[in-house]
Amino acid sequence: MLADLACTCERCDAPLDDDHLRLTMESAGGVRHAYECDCGAVTIAVSEPGTI
Numbered sequence: 180m181l182a183d184l185a186c187t188c189e190r191c192d193a194p195l196d197d198d199h200l201r202l203t204m205e206s207a208g209g210v211r212h213a214y215e216c217d218c219g220a221v222t223i224a225v226s227e228p229g230t231i
């Protein structure tokens with residue numbers, strides 16, 4: 180499964196893919212991906228390190 184790479188908008192449940200990816204941040208806790216939905220909401224998804 181590629182669940183880590185596909186998330187949905189917190190507000191409207193629309194699927195968010197790479198076209199909506201606006202920001203990627205890496206820290207000790209993992210990699211954060213910030214997705215901006217067409218509705219304007221920003222959803223943060225976290226990928227655990229080492230799950231590639």
Ligand SMILES: [Zn+2]
Pocket residue numbers: 188189190191192193216217218219220
């Ligand atoms: Zn949305």
